[in-house]
Amino acid sequence: MPPLNAGALVAQVLKQAGVKNLFTLCGGHIAPIYLAAAKMGIRVIDTRHEQAAAHAADGWARQTRSLGVVVVTAGPGATDAVTGVANAFFANTPMLVLAGAAPVKESDRGALQEMNQIELFKPITKWARRVTEPDRVGEYVAAAIRQATSGLPGPVYLELPIDVLLAPINAEEMSRQHSLFAAEPSAASADGIMIAASMLNSAHAPVILGGSNLWWGEAHEAFEKMAAKLNAPIFLNGLARGCIAPAHPLFFQHARKEAFKQADVVVIVGTPLDFRLGYGKFNPKAKLILIDKTDTHFGQNRNHDVGLAGDLSLVLQELTDAIHPVALRQEWFDFIKQAEQKTHAELEKMMQSDALPMNHYRLLAEVIKFIDDKTIVIGDGGDFVACASRVVPVLKPGNWMDPGPFGCLGVGPSFALAAKLAKPDHKVLILHGDGSFGLNGMEFDTAIRHHLPIVSLIGNDSGWGQIRNPQVALLGEKASIATDLAETRYEKMVEALGGYGEWVEKPEEVVPALKRAFSMGVAGCVNVRIDPKTLRGTVDLMRGLSI
Structure with missing residues (x-):
């Protein structure tokens, strides 16, 4: 049996983290990783292009709410993956990019596929590092996983030169348990909750929009309960689609523009005010409440009245407890239904x-x-x-x-x-x-x-x-x-x-x-x-x- 190497250590830490699949396109600079992963029961899906492998890791993370892993070889393998990593970055997808590289001992000597890959990935990842010491490989893989999955999730990049991956590792290092997932649920400030509740309790025409972080945070049930108690119309985008059933009496699909123009309080949950929401250029008189996992994008494009950051299920539950139940908003719903039905009728003709x-x-x-x-x-x-x-x-x-x-x-x-x-x-x-x-x-x-x-x-x-x-x-x-x-x-x-x-x-x-x-x-x-x-x-x- 050949001696254990650092490539096997990478696979071992992935196994500890519960990784079931990794996506790759074969290459000599990364073979120690995927060969060891296959032996440890991690399924290796080899694609026809590294961009596709990165997209697959992104897709796995989105579908399972867990870490996606892509392994790409040095040079053109890494550059081919850039588009897929960028797409994951803007979607805040927790993804680990493991990239091979030319040997450390051949740095700056014109080695095959040698290039500065780190600088290429820094703008499109949360965290980018290069490992040069074999005995720190496990430590770095664990740190990368923590970075990808904590706070506002996103892709991270870890570069592993081939001579580092081939270095022998002792059995003690292979059996070490690593700290992998550090995040704990957190609640929003009590003052923020009370201010937001006061705004909603006095609202006559509130509207709520849920975005992708509803899905990531498994917060759709808390979201629906808050909307039901407030009796407010719901709109969804991104991965939040499906988090409210299409037949739900509060759900609307076609009248968002009209609703946002007339609303007096707008609640945005789990998505930024980017181009998809017109950069927040809806009713300037409306009060704006932003709710998300972190406050990273709060204040972007439009000032908000209240920002609540924390575990979405906890925050939404706290807000639900603080608001008064509303039985009927007949005039408001009649207006939105009329706009919804007008668009639906136009589409139905084409259908x-x-x-x-x-x-x-x-x-x-x-x-x-x-x-x-x-x-x-x-x-x-x-x-x-x-x-x-x-x-x-x-x-x-x-x-x-x-x-x-x-x-x-x-x-x-x-x-x-x-x-x-x-x-x-x-x-x-x-x-x-x-x-x-x-x-x-x-x-x-x-x-x-x-x-x-x-x-x-x-x-x-x-x-x-x-x-x-x-x-x-x-x-x-x-x-x-x-x-x-x-x-x-x-x-x-x-x-x-x-x-x-x-x-x-x-x-x-x-x-x-x-x-x-x-x-x-x-x-x-x-x-x-x-x-x-x-x-x-x-x-x-x-x-x-x-x-």
């Missing part, structure tokens, strides 16, 4: 259209017939996914995933791999734009090799519609430069990789095709022709980016 090619909403009407509460839907596209976010109901917490605030296309296959690993009893459906499918479509090979039967439904409008439509609307039909694609038969590519594929043109063909795809037991692709002119005439360049 019932018989015109061919199908418009985006007509295709989604068929998707709605197919999904159930054990279907995880992953949005990876521009206009098609923006439309889906408006009409596709999310029936359970965790059943919706999208890129997040960075708006990175290409996450779909990787997120789907991770979701299927996390919840093998669920159907995993990617809603793909044809442009975004091309970014990481080769990950269907990964899905097939690892026996993960995910399915992509492509809304194929032969172009980058979200960019093409405003270009053409502003400058005319000839201005579709750099936005047109061919009507490519992507399903045949999936078939060539060993999966299942179908081409669809009519609404009545969609559900049967999806049923067949999911029944095959392999990864599949249903490629659907949709009308490229559905959303023509719209000139809002930010359309769809606020999902």
